[in-house]
Amino acid sequence: MFRYFKLTQKIFFIFVLMIVLVMNSWAFTFTTVLDFQDSFTTVQQYSFPSVVLTSELKDDVHIALLAVYNYLATGETASKTIYQEKFTEAIRAEYALFQLSQTSTDFEFTQQFNEKLLAVYTQADELVTQYEQDPTDPGVRDKLATLNTARDDFITFTETEITNQISSQIDQANATISSTVQTIQLYLVGVSALVLLIIVFVAAFISTNISKPIRTLTQAAQEFGKGKFHKVQIYRNDELGLFAKTFNTMAANIQASQTALEEELTKTKELDRQKSEFLSIAAHQLRTPMAGIRWVSQMLFDGDMGDLNKEQKHHLGNALENINRMINLINDLLDVTKIEEQKFNYKLEVIDLVALVKEQIKQLANLTKELKITVQFSYEPVGEISAEVDVEKISLAINNLIDNAIKYSKPNGVVEVNISKHGNMVHGYVKDHGVGIPTKSQTEVFTKFFRGPNILKMVTEGSGLGLFLVKDIVTKHEGKVWFESQEGVGTTFFFDLPIAQAKPDARPTLPPQP
Numbered sequence: 418m419f420r421y422f423k424l425t426q427k428i429f430f431i432f433v434l435m436i437v438l439v440m441n442s443w444a445f446t447f448t449t450v451l452d453f454q455d456s457f458t459t460v461q462q463y464s465f466p467s468v469v470l471t472s473e474l475k476d477d478v479h480i481a482l483l484a485v486y487n488y489l490a491t492g493e494t495a496s497k498t499i500y501q502e503k504f505t506e507a508i509r510a511e512y513a514l515f516q517l518s519q520t521s522t523d524f525e526f527t528q529q530f531n532e533k534l535l536a537v538y539t540q541a542d543e544l545v546t547q548y549e550q551d552p553t554d555p556g557v558r559d560k561l562a563t564l565n566t567a568r569d570d571f572i573t574f575t576e577t578e579i580t581n582q583i584s585s586q587i588d589q590a591n592a593t594i595s596s597t598v599q600t601i602q603l604y605l606v607g608v609s610a611l612v613l614l615i616i617v618f619v620a621a622f623i624s625t626n627i628s629k630p631i632r633t634l635t636q637a638a639q640e641f642g643k644g645k646f647h648k649v650q651i652y653r654n655d656e657l658g659l660f661a662k663t664f665n666t667m668a669a670n671i672q673a674s675q676t677a678l679e680e681e682l683t684k685t686k687e688l689d690r691q692k693s694e695f696l697s698i699a700a701h702q703l704r705t706p707m708a709g710i711r712w713v714s715q716m717l718f719d720g721d722m723g724d725l726n727k728e729q730k731h732h733l734g735n736a737l738e739n740i741n742r743m744i745n746l747i748n749d750l751l752d753v754t755k756i757e758e759q760k761f762n763y764k765l766e767v768i769d770l771v772a773l774v775k776e777q778i779k780q781l782a783n784l785t786k787e788l789k790i791t792v793q794f795s796y797e798p799v800g801e802i803s804a805e806v807d808v809e810k811i812s813l814a815i816n817n818l819i820d821n822a823i824k825y826s827k828p829n830g831v832v833e834v835n836i837s838k839h840g841n842m843v844h845g846y847v848k849d850h851g852v853g854i855p856t857k858s859q860t861e862v863f864t865k866f867f868r869g870p871n872i873l874k875m876v877t878e879g880s881g882l883g884l885f886l887v888k889d890i891v892t893k894h895e896g897k898v899w900f901e902s903q904e905g906v907g908t909t910f911f912f913d914l915p916i917a918q919a920k921p922d923a924r925p926t927l928p929p930q931p
Contacts, residue, residue: 745880791831852905853905891914
């Protein structure tokens with residue numbers, strides 16, 4: 418029957434049960450506190466004040482006697498004043514103690530206390546009077562001895578009485594506490610039994626109604642992570658049952674979606690394979706005739722087949738530029754298809770990177786002259802900076818970085834190129850002061866066919882494959898490449914490559930040779 422209640426109703430029932438138990442405990446605690454309060458009210462209103470007054474009276478008499486001794490020794494009137502004031506306070510305390518008396522024993526103690534106090538006071542007063550009449554009188558010494566005896570008798574009496582009163586109050590408090598403790602122990606036995614039953618009930622409830630279903634759902638979720646979409650076997654009418662039904666519906670939907678996605682992925686992979694195969698075939702088929710067209714066009718341009726007029730040579734020059742651009746695009750496409758098919762082979766050798774960078778800058782001299790760009794190359798330390806690389810691939814990567822920096826710089830701009838040693842790495846950068854890369858496009862920089870929207874407005878040529886190739890080449894050399902850019906300010910591309918001397922036996926992780 419209990420299983421048909423909602424989970425919130427079950428929890429509410431347990432909550433009410435706990436409240437009843439807590440209120441019962443609170444009521445008992447309140448009653449116990451009242452008992453303690455009644456027991457200690459007497460101590461607070463009578464016993465404790467009487468002990469305090471007795472102690473204060475004793476202290477006042479002690480101070481008064483010290484003042485008497487000081488007066489006899491020095492004759493200072495201030496000491497006599499203190500003696501009189503303290504004895505007056507002692508008499509007042511003795512009167513207050515008398516008012517607190519409630520039993521015959523209390524009155525008997527007060528009477529004895531008064532006698533002891535008067536004896537001390539009388540002896541002290543007589544001693545002071547005799548001293549003032551004749552300080553040299555031998556009777557002063559006798560009076561002093563008598564006063565000391567009265568003082569000792571008074572101190573012994575008060576200390577004994579204080580000890581007796583404190584012991585009496587402790588015994589009374591112990592009796593009260595002992596009685597209360599027994600009551601509490603009996604109560605705790607009953608409460609403990611009840612709490613134990615409630616704990617067993619709550620544990621069984623949590624295990625059956627919460628822990629077990631949640632554990633089942635958790636195991637199902639873990640199976641989800643492994644791609645196993647099994648239904649959850651939970652048959653309940655509460656919230657966890659509803660959650661299990663929703664969970665099963667979600668599992669069925671995800672399984673159906675996954676099946677559909679797997680089918681689409683298979684189709685996409687096949688289309689991508691066909692696309693790469695088509696690009697490879699098309700690029701191979703186009704490269705040979707394009708090379709022939711460039712060769713013939715170059716012969717015409719050079720005048721090997723006869724002289725051309727100025728206009729003919731101008732148009733033929735434009736044609737040669739477009740032919741070279743097409744051949745570069747074909748080469749990029751072939752490189753991309755090789756990367757995708759893991760056939761982009763590497764042949765490593767130790768080379769001087771300084772010389773390699775200088776060579777790439779030299780190859781781009783015509784472009785820098787045409788666009789009026791200055792390339793500044795610096796390196797440190799002076800001398801050879803060696804790395805173990807595939808010369809052709811690294812040349813392509815560095816050429817692409819410098820070529821982009823030149824093309825996208827502002828007129829009469831400066832491109833900075835630098836390489837240096839940093840630990841066991843060669844660190845380099847290519848920096849321009851050009852158009853920069855928009856922030857929203859920066860995550861796509863190293864993807865295939867990426868060209869910034871601001872670049873498309875100013876430069877129409879370009880395949881968008883250069884930085885994709887740079888990223889793959891540097892990564893295959895166990896290096897890394899990254900950039901910093903601000904639109905309208907410029908872009909800096911950084912790269913790191915291992916130094917050959919630091920890792921002489923190292924080889925980058927490369928695709929297998931065919």
